[in-house]
Each structure stands twice: as structure tokens, then as C-alpha cells.
Amino acid sequence: MVQTLAKTELMTFTEFVEWKPENRLYELHDGVIVEMPQPVGKHEQVKGFLATELVFEYRKANLPYFLPSQAFVKVPEAESAYLPDILILNTSNLVNEPLWESQSTVTQGASIVIAIEVVSTNWRVDYFTKVNDYEEMGIPEYWIVDYLGLGGRRFIGNPKQPTILVHELIDGEYQVTAFRGDERVISPTFPELNLTANQIFQAGN
Template sequence: MTVSYWNGRVLSLAEWFLLPEDNSRHFELVNGVVVATAKPGWDHQRALVRLCAQLDRELPSELEGVPSVEVMIRDRAHATVRAPDVVVVPTSLLNNDPSHIHARDVVLAVEVLSPGTARTDRVTKFAEYAEAGIPNYWIIDTESPLSMSAYRLVDGEYELDAEDSAAMTLTTPAPLTIDLPALLASRRR
């Protein structure tokens, strides 16, 4: 994907899916417009990898956590395609090797805050994911003190389910415990 290819114009969903792969930035489609942000930093990536490992150990076999997949939030005119840091979806869905996932299939979306995306994650995506019906949304802030806010969709709006900077025991999307300090701790040898 190069700037000259899309050059700020509104893209259809079909045009979005035809764009060539480009790993130089993080890309999303918002109301038909391609939005590019800088690649996340080390703490973000470390937390992301370790969260995926914890989810892999904790989730039941019928659910799976996957990083950075495209989720169709709105697929009509002026489509929105987001790429949450992690989504949890039914394993059966992934067995079909989808090119993208619809929001209706996501049971949990997770965003790890970055300086350039914190407002989007806390405000815009918070509203978009709720409107799309994603039942659980977690926001992880790697700034000291490391913390996580877990939200659950109730009557179309997110309500805070839990918030902590230590280990969090949650019941949705499945019973699990997330060790937050381990997301950034130095590796033990």
C-alpha cells in the first residue's frame, strides 16, 4: 500500500480488500478512508505477545485469541474495518481460514494503548465496538502503573466489569485469569 495508491480518497470495501500488503504502518479503514498510524513500540508488542500466550493457556478449546486481524465493523457504504490488537473468536471460525472477521463473530476485542492511538481506543473504538455488538472489550495501558479495564456490553453500552493493575480474574468471555505484571516483566531464564 502506497500513498499514491489510495491518496486519501474514499474506498469501497472491495477496493480495501484489493490493496497490497504493507507492513510499514498499521492501517485501518474508517468510514471508507484509509487511516495509517505508526507501528507500536516495544512495550506494546511485548504486552501483546504475552497476552496472546496467556489467552492461549486460559481460554477453553472452543475459543481462540488471535492478534491483529481485520474485523469488519461496518460493511455498508463508507465501511469501517478495524484491526484490534487481539480478538477472541470461536475456534471453528478460524478453522475456515477467513480473510477477515465480522464484528458479530468477535466475543472479545483488546486494544493495547499506544501514545498515538489512546484517544481512538478509549473513545472512538469504544463506541464502534459497542455499536457493532462486540460483547467484551479490554483496554490495556502499558504506562506505569500498568493497568487493564475490562468492559462488558449491557443493553448496547459498555459497562466497566473489572479494572486492576495486578492479576484479574474474569468470567467473560470465559473464566480466566490475566496476570498483568507478567505482560511487561523481564523474561526469566
């Protein structure tokens, strides 16, 4: 369960990065510090498998991308900063990022190739808050990997079932496609990716 730390005053992003202790994961949601839970084993297996497959795709294509171990996505004009489970960055745009060298933080959609959240108990943040913020930032592709089928029925069906939602930015708005079971997941950024939803869900089995 995500924990919101008790604090009487909202925190700016600058205050947050100065305060943030080492070796613990926090996000900032509209000025509120949120402690991220230690991920469970299955979560990390799904994340690790998918990250490895995506790195293979961009290395194969010789693209100027890389996958940081931890980097913040700071929402412009808001005191919010997220740590996506998987974040692939476009190296060529980092020269335009004022917070990259000092704070490992990106603020521009042009710097982000793809952001992925592997859903845990705080699914509403991934399905609502981050969708809106990432769309506003112009992040071209955002995945929600709901391997436990935790999200709302309007997103993953009734009865609920494990689902991957791929958000593609088209004319400034996200168009969403759902993938389940043995359906091949279609990535606009990595069209040669050849994985089914089940292959991702069953990572490590």
C-alpha cells in the same frame, strides 16, 4: 504516531483491501486510510504475554476459538476496518462470515470472543471510536490495555496511571471496569484467568 494518508477521496472497504500493500499495517477509519506505526518492543511484550495467557485459557477449556495473526474487524454499515492487537475468534461462526475466506475479515459480533487494544499514542481511537463501534457490533468483551497511562484522566485517574479497562456487553451496552496495580483482572469470558494488572504491565521485565 498514527499517520493518516493524504487522499482526496474516501475509500470503500472493498477498495481498501484491493489497495492495501503487503507487509505494512493499515486500518480504515470512516473511509480514511490510516497507517499503523511499527509497535515498540514493550508493546509487543505486553501483547505477546497476554495473547499467550488467553490462548492457554481457551485451550484448557477445549473451546472452539483461535487467535489469528492478522484479521480485520469490519464495522457493518460503515467504511471502517480495524486490526485489534489481540483478536480471539469463535471458529464455529466463521461459516456465517461472508468476507472471512476471501479477506480474513469478520463483521459479526458472534464471531468475536474478545478484542484487545494495547494503547499507543493514538489512544483516543481505542477509547472512543473503537468502543462505540465494537459496542454497536455486539462484541461481548473489549479490553483497553493502557500500560503507559496515556489515556484521558476521566478513564485512568488523576494523576494518570497504567490501567486496564474491561468492557463487558450487557443488554447491548458496555459496562466498564478498571483494573490497576495488583488488582486481579476479571474477564467475563475467561473467569479462571489469574493475572493482575501489574503482571500484564510488567511482561518481559
